[in-house]
Amino acid sequence: MDAPALPNPDAIQADGLGCHSGKDTLLAAAAAAGKSETLAQYARDYPLPDGAGPHDQPQSMCPAFGSLRVGLRMRRTATILSGSACCVYGLSFTSHFYGARRSVGYVPFNSESLVTGKLFEDIREAVHQQADPALHDSVVIINLCVPTASGVPLQLLPRAINGVRIIGIDVPGFGVPTHAEAKDVLAGAMLRYARSEAEAGPVTAPRGGVSEKPTVTLLGEMFPADPVGIGMMLEPMGLAAGPVVPTREWRELYAALDCAAVAAIHPFYTASVREFETAGRCIVPSAPVGFEGTEAWLQAVGRACNVPQAMIDAAKNKWLRAIKGALAATPIKGRVTVSGYEGSELLVARLLVESGAEVPYVGSACPKTPWSAPDLEWLQARGVHVQYRASLEQDIAAVREFQPDLAIGTTPVVQAAKQATVPALYFTNLISARPLMGVMGAGSLARVINSAIANKARFQTMREFFGDVGSGDKAGVWEGVPQERPEFRAETRRQVIKIQKRRKAEEMI
Numbered sequence: 001m002d003a004p005a006l007p008n009p010d011a012i013q014a015d016g017l018g019c020h021s022g023k024d025t026l027l028a029a030a031a032a033a034g035k036s037e038t039l040a041q042y043a044r045d046y047p048l049p050d051g052a053g054p055h056d057q058p059q060s061m062c063p064a065f066g067s068l069r070v071g072l073r074m075r076r077t078a079t080i081l082s083g084s085a086c087c088v089y090g091l092s093f094t095s096h097f098y099g100a101r102r103s104v105g106y107v108p109f110n111s112e113s114l115v116t117g118k119l120f121e122d123i124r125e126a127v128h129q130q131a132d133p134a135l136h137d138s139v140v141i142i143n144l145c146v147p148t149a150s151g152v153p154l155q156l157l158p159r160a161i162n163g164v165r166i167i168g169i170d171v172p173g174f175g176v177p178t179h180a181e182a183k184d185v186l187a188g189a190m191l192r193y194a195r196s197e198a199e200a201g202p203v204t205a206p207r208g209g210v211s212e213k214p215t216v217t218l219l220g221e222m223f224p225a226d227p228v229g230i231g232m233m234l235e236p237m238g239l240a241a242g243p244v245v246p247t248r249e250w251r252e253l254y255a256a257l258d259c260a261a262v263a264a265i266h267p268f269y270t271a272s273v274r275e276f277e278t279a280g281r282c283i284v285p286s287a288p289v290g291f292e293g294t295e296a297w298l299q300a301v302g303r304a305c306n307v308p309q310a311m312i313d314a315a316k317n318k319w320l321r322a323i324k325g326a327l328a329a330t331p332i333k334g335r336v337t338v339s340g341y342e343g344s345e346l347l348v349a350r351l352l353v354e355s356g357a358e359v360p361y362v363g364s365a366c367p368k369t370p371w372s373a374p375d376l377e378w379l380q381a382r383g384v385h386v387q388y389r390a391s392l393e394q395d396i397a398a399v400r401e402f403q404p405d406l407a408i409g410t411t412p413v414v415q416a417a418k419q420a421t422v423p424a425l426y427f428t429n430l431i432s433a434r435p436l437m438g439v440m441g442a443g444s445l446a447r448v449i450n451s452a453i454a455n456k457a458r459f460q461t462m463r464e465f466f467g468d469v470g471s472g473d474k475a476g477v478w479e480g481v482p483q484e485r486p487e488f489r490a491e492t493r494r495q496v497i498k499i500q501k502r503r504k505a506e507e508m509i
């Protein structure tokens with residue numbers, strides 16, 4: 001094996017690098033610092049569109065939040081960040097906003113400790129301090145943008161300290177496009193570690209004991225009732241639902257690997273899929289959503305697990321009629337655009353279409369992968385425009401073009417839609433927070449969606465009432481009635497033009 005690359009302190013010339021510095025600057029610095037191989041793997045795993053993609057810069061939250069969240073949600077796991085203080089402030093704020101009950105570890109640095117290599121020594125010391133087997137199964141250390149760009153070599157950390165596993169990962173915003181994919185970076189690294197342990201000898205059994213039935217591992221964070229519902233659907237085929245990856249505990253990783261098949265419910269877990277495939281597991285795309293989605297998924301899972309057709313048919317007979325009934329009992333009437341960054345956007349769109357909604361556009365910040373191919377094909381066959389790696393601009397343009405009765409989207413999409421008096425729902429808080437799979441999923445979206453659509457008149461009333469208050473030059477907090485001062489703007493413009501002309505003249509001398 002080649003010796004790991006050593007850090008190159010000369011790779012960065014200043015400690016002010018960050019998302020504002022531009023992707024090219026950071027990529028060049030990271031390559032010079034010996035991170036080319038890691039970044040090349042990320043480029044293969046998380047591809048961007050040719051040319052200037054929408055995620056050249058993170059458009060939403062810092063991608064590293066995905067890895068941080070996976071670490072913070074695991075029992076007996078310490079998660080430490082290495083990065084600029086402003087990044088760590090934002091990330092720890094967001095994690096506590098989303099209910100982390102754990103401290104976020106932090107190894108601070110300054111220009112001196114970065115360029116002299118002292119930062120790596122500080123990280124090593126922090127990892128040793130946290131590696132207490134009475135408290136932790138694993139310690140995760142995450143390099144953010146600046147330490148990645150300067151080549152802080154986490155791969156030189158010990159693989160284990162006192163029996164506590166040490167997982168070092170680089171999660172730069174200029175290499176991992178979305179926080180969804182950052183979940184995969186950590187989940188994949190953990191699966192890889194656990195796979196090597198399982199290959200080396202006996203490992204800890206799951207907390208509830210080893211399943212008597214063959215299991216199907218579920219890839220992707222989902223509403224807590226969904227794995228239970230999936231387990232019930234698998235039961236007539238003699239199968240059981242296995243762990244959900246990212247797991248909540250280290251020992252679940254072994255059980256996840258020890259499965260009959262893996263269901264890629266969320267389709268962006270490329271590194272995790274690689275680990276499962278290396279372990280000889282087959283991957284089933286799509287998910288059991290709606291009538292047709294569930295029918296195809298049960299068939300695919302049954303086949304992947306060598307279940308006799310009669311048992312697959314028994315599962316279909318048991319569940320499909322109930323799903324059809326639930327969809328018919330809770331129809332959705334209206335035009336809905338869908339956009340998000342969770343990876344489940346295509347599944348939500350399928351469910352909406354089967355519920356009777358017209359869905360002209362689905363935008364996902366995640367890339368196109370083989371594991372959403374059946375959903376893409378199904379949606380395109382029904383005239384839905386599917387936009388992978390969708391930018392905020394594309395999502396908002398879709399709302400303008402299709403004038404939906406409801407826009408489902410991220411915070412800025414929802415804000416833009418509401419300003420245009422289009423009812424809107426947040427994908428993360430309101431759509432991902434309910435079951436989507438099987439019978440439970442079939443009726444769960446209708447109530448929230450139909451009541452949001454019925455709110456259209458309220459938006460119009462509000463618009464008429466507020467007029468243009470708080471918009472344009474009147475935005476912000478005012479003690480009196482805002483006065484528009486177009487002459488100030490004209491004067492500033494005149495001055496800027498004058499300065500530009502003077503500079504140009506000086507350049508020509």
Ligand code: SF4
Nearest residue numbers: 018019062087145173
């Ligand atoms: S770590 Fe996140 S917040 Fe910090 S510079 Fe990178 S992308 Fe931006």
